[in-house]
Amino acid sequence: MTEVSILSLVKRYGTALAVNDVTLKVNHGEFVSLLGPSGCGKSTTLKCIAGFETVSDGRILFDGHDISNREPEDRDIGMVFQSYALFPHMTVAGNLAFGLEMRRVARDEINRRVADVMELVQLSQYAGRYPRELSGGQQQRVALARALVIEPAILLLDEPLANLDAKLRDEMRTFIRDLQKRVGITTLYVTHDQGEAMTMSDRVVVMFDGRIAQAAAPEDVYDRPASEAVARFVGNANILTGTVEAGADGAPGLRFGSEGTLLRLPAALPAGTAPGRGLRVMARPEQVRLTAPGAGDATGTVVSHYFNGGFIDYRVRVGADEIMVHAPTADRFADGAAVGLAFDAGRLWPLEGAA
Amino acid sequence: MSGLFRRHFLILPAAALLFLFVMLPYVNVLVMSLRAPSDSTPYGEGFSAGGYVKLFSDPYYFEALGQTLWLGVLTAFVCFLLGLPIALHISQASRRWRGLLYGIVLSPLLVGIVVRSYGWTILLGNTGVINATLRNLGLIERPLPLMYNSFGIVVALAHVFLPFMVLPVLGALQGLDPAVGSAARSLGASRFTVFRRITLPLAMPGIQSGAILVFVLAVSSYVTPALVGGMRVKTMTVMVVDALIDQFQWPFGSALALSLAVSAGVIVLVFARLTRMKWK
Amino acid sequence: MRLASALLGLFRLLVYVFLLAPIVVVVLASLNAGNFLTFPPQGLSLRWFFTFLENEVFLRAIGFSVVLGLAATAASLVIGTMAALYYVRHAKRRAESVRIAILMPLILPEILTAIALLFFFYEVGVGTEYYIALFTGHVLITLPFVFLNVVTSLQGMDEMCELAARSLGAKRFTAFRRITLPLAKPGMINGALFAFIISFDTFGISYMLKGTGSAPLPIQLFDYLRFNFTPEAAAVSTVSIILTLAAVILADRFFGLKVQRF
Structure with a gap:
């Protein structure tokens, strides 16, 4: 388990500030949601943590080690993308094995761990299928399993439920939350859906215009919003x-x-x-x-x-x-x-x- | 520096290729067209606008330019007439038929331009398939003049370049939701009105790029006019090749080629303006 | 209304016949037993194919065209794929100008490009020696086809896939080799096939830049057709059609082609 510290993070695109002085600590095994309207900097923050964007200013620490300048592949993260980004030319098992192959894990162990994780996300019977042969919900679980099977230090999820229909979205909320608790992994979850953030998180971080407006437990954000903007964004007010x-x-x-x-x-x-x-x-x-x-x-x-x-x-x-x-x-x-x-x-x- | 190189090295070979072998040579042609002619070498020393003067003062060349452009316009128009119904047909065909019809439309592309033009000489010649059949049926006594004239050239060119009309129109129609037609019918539009008000405007960008493509290709084609037109109908490209290869007059040949390219460009621009084309 | 539909149907049928007629006629003419291209044919025979098989000029031309086509395709495939990757991933605001620049050889009149290259190579002192000019010309005109096909493939691919691979621990190059390259492969195969067929059939570039020595098949055929009217040319044409078809069928059999749009 890992603790993530974001210290005075700034991300500039030209003169535009996408992330403006964000400081946030995510504790061991904590589930933290970054919530805000599109363009508020929540996804950019996540990409900086993943290493897909370079940091303009500030630092990101995993367990006290500065990883701000590391390549994504050296950060030990598991990431779930909004589009799932499953490899279309590989089977479910192939997708799940990829990260382990990159870590040069022995073949028998790869097979064992892939089988275990497929059990975990209830996809064992689909090992030989290609992503396009799966439903949206199944693809989503493969994406989740692919990120978890490498046992990363932290799990990053970027709007993972945005492409699912309403009923499936509700099911997946509980599924992801239960799984996260069972595995006990430190998790950062980006969403624009306040319902998702409320039901799943230990802590909700509301962001507007590249800044954190409030970071607190879901009840606190709902009942005691820090500003009118937060009050209006989270639920009806x-x-x-x-x-x-x-x-x-x-x-x-x-x-x-x-x-x-x-x-x-x-x-x-x-x-x-x-x-x-x-x-x-x-x-x-x-x-x-x-x-x-x-x-x-x-x-x-x-x-x-x-x-x-x-x-x-x-x-x-x-x-x-x-x-x-x-x-x-x-x-x-x-x-x-x-x-x-x-x-x-x-x-x-x-x-x-x-x- | 290394990051900059890593991002841009992908385009380096293509950029070098295009700069060295398109940009420079085209500039060179422009310079060449203004060089002084010579009898013993491809071009002489010094510069002269003689090539252009000769082209525009000699009606023989001037008329050939007009004739070539006119043939290009005709070919584009014939391709439009033949291509639009085909594109519509394919876009509405069922999945199984679509592949076959697509194959038929693409088939001329898979057969070299020399072979295709040759096929037309077999069909259109005085003793060719069409004339022989008509004569055997007793419908004509003397062969119809199908080849070695503008008619033959336009027919053969239209065949050669028809795919270039059909493909862009198909591309434009691909975005057409079949429900749109039904929606228009439900609002009281007749079949023809649907075509005029819905299908045609949607196909328009495809028709425009198709027409331009066919026109440019037709105007600059060499094989088809040379084989089907024989020596009797001289298009500009045939003259350009004569001037360069047979007469070895590089400045004059360049002037001819550039005048053709520029006047074709002007026609394309006028066409685009007239049809209110939106450049992509 | 019904009459109009019937007429439209007939018209369409005629256009399809129009499209296929010259090709069918060439193949039929090659089977003519007579000495001249007469119609109706004087009996069926394969004699002109045997004449062709003894004609070293045509055989060498076919061999030359195949080698030239393969070489030009290989070069275009590398350069075009790199350019397509740049266009889709890195060109950003320059994308449109990059696209137009690479499509330039397709947009510019081929005969003018051929002339420009001829002069250029003479001016730099290479002339048409060693087939350098011919090869360069073929790479130029096949490049847009590789580029267009690979771009279509890459645009259909989720850009996040490469990032996903990186997040799973793949180095930049490994992510490219294991993810991007396999996903670009259908476009590369289609593009290579197109490039080969274009190179095999192109005329203007070859005619201007061929120089002395071996000439590609279309040039040899054209020169022959200007002065001869025997069905041998039809037999050569038929062989060329069959070769092109074989390339398409082989590519389809081994890789499974997808029809791509322009």
């Missing part, structure tokens, strides 16, 4: 903008919207928050409840509702704002109905920075 005011009981509250609703805030507020100052607060759609009109913290009108199997997604107009509500199917309101909105005060999250 209602951002309420208003002014801080002391409530009737002296506890802090947020006066927001044209109706001037006063909303109770959690006790812990960011530094510098004082009555009279502007503040933005995040409320996730499932943290808002619909009530009878007048019963909640605010009153509004249902604009639209979409049935979503286990849930109904409402949009409710409150003054000039539109609030998303993710409600159980037991609460049914028609479009145009007047409703009350109850916010879960304990989980409202004040965002850093002035409104």
Whole structure:
């Protein structure tokens, strides 16, 4: 097992900064996702770690050894590509044996280890097939097995599920995560899908414009985002903008919207928050409840509702704002109905920075 | 330095080859066309524009230039007429037929240009297959003049270069989703309207490059006019070869060849402008 | 409507006949038993093939064409494959100019290129000696075909495959030898076949640059046809058609050809 340290990594293309001063430590056996929109530098970071891109500035350490200038083949990595990059002229077994052949492993041992890894990814019966004869999901497992069979120091995955259909993607999430836990390998996973990052990772690193916006456990990123951008990128978010005011009981509250609703805030507020100052607060759609009109913290009108199997997604107009509500199917309101909105005060999250 | 070399050494041999044996020789031809003529050697000392003056003042050469370009235009047009239905047919044919039809279209390419032109002399000659058949059937008394004239040359050239029209059009049609035609029909378009509004515009880039290719190849072909045209129809290329090989007049031959190339280039540009071609 | 379809069908059929007619006629003419190319033929015989087999000029020309074709193909294959790799991998913004430059011998009129080369080799003092000019000309005009075919192969290949091999521990050269080269192979085979056929059949370049001594088959055939009208030329042509077909069939049998687009 290996620990990866990225120190002040910078990658420039001409004058454009693809990666701008990224520092990150990945612990032994940890599963870390790099999450962000396309062009945020997450893939470039991964390519720098793999050695496919040269580093403009900064260093990359594996277990304390600087590998920034090593060729990819000397870094002891296993990589899974978005396109899988299986060798089309080799069988499944040939693909899996390639890395071991490069390491001059004896033939019997190659055969044994290839057989083992095929067992591991449940592909034993396909040893003699060519990649084009396999389904997308099977190809994906071959790619994973090919990266794992060489027992690399770290596993790098670049959007590996992007080419699969939705159902298979969900299956593969659990499959990859279980496998990673079983093998215990340090893993870096690049994705633009926040659901993937949430379900699979020990830690999620959200990146925007070549910088790390937040690096934290999935729950933290979701419930306590570091910025409005993170809040909006990870899941759906209602951002309420208003002014801080002391409530009737002296506890802090947020006066927001044209109706001037006063909303109770959690006790812990960011530094510098004082009555009279502007503040933005995040409320996730499932943290808002619909009530009878007048019963909640605010009153509004249902604009639209979409049935979503286990849930109904409402949009409710409150003054000039539109609030998303993710409600159980037991609460049914028609479009145009007047409703009350109850916010879960304990989980409202004040965002850093002035409104 | 080593990284730069590693990336660029791949192109070095090709670059050297093209620079030494295309760039330099073409510049040399340009210079050659302006050299002074000589009776005893291929070219004399000093420079002169005499070659060009001779070409443009002597109607014999000037008309040959016009005639050659006209034959090229005709050939391109005939190839268009014959090639478009074939390209459409192949693009719509079932998988099994497509291979065979493709083979037929490519077959002239696999047979040398000399053999193909020779085949046409057997077909078109005064005692050739066509004339002999017509005479045996009693349809004609004297052989039709099929060879040693412009007709024969255009027919043979069209055959020789038809694949160069069909292949680009096929390439352009390859991107055509068969559902597009059905979609247009469902919107109320007739078969002909689908052809005019959907298929033809899609095939257009292929038709353009095909027409240019055929025109350039036809204008610069030598074997076919020499064999099928005999000595009676003289195209520019035949004259160029005469001037260079038989008369040993390099400056004049160069002037003839360059004038042909430049005027063909002008026609290509005019054609591209007229058909609003998008250069790739 | 039905009449129009029928007419269109007939028209297409005629075009296909038009495409095949001269070739079929040459083969049939070679079987003519008579002394001249007359139609209908005066009986069937293989006598002109036997005449051809005794004609050393034609036999030597065929041998010469094959050797020249193989040599030019080998050179084009190496240079063209390297250029194709450069074009697909490294040319980046220069890609379009690289492509046009390499296709230049195909775009420029062959006869003009032939003349240019003839003058050039005379000016540098080599002339048509030692077949150097002829060989160079053949490499030039076959190069675009190798280039186009290899480029098609490489573009169909996932560029990540080579990186994947590197990540699995393969050195740069090993990755090239084990991954890139096998994947470029179909294009190289197609390209080599095209190159050989083009070299075997080309006229302009050979006519201008042949010099004294042996000449390629098309030149020998052309010279013969200008003054002779016996079916022997048809027999030689038929042999040349059969040789080309054999090359295609052999290549298909051993490597499995794919029809590639221009």
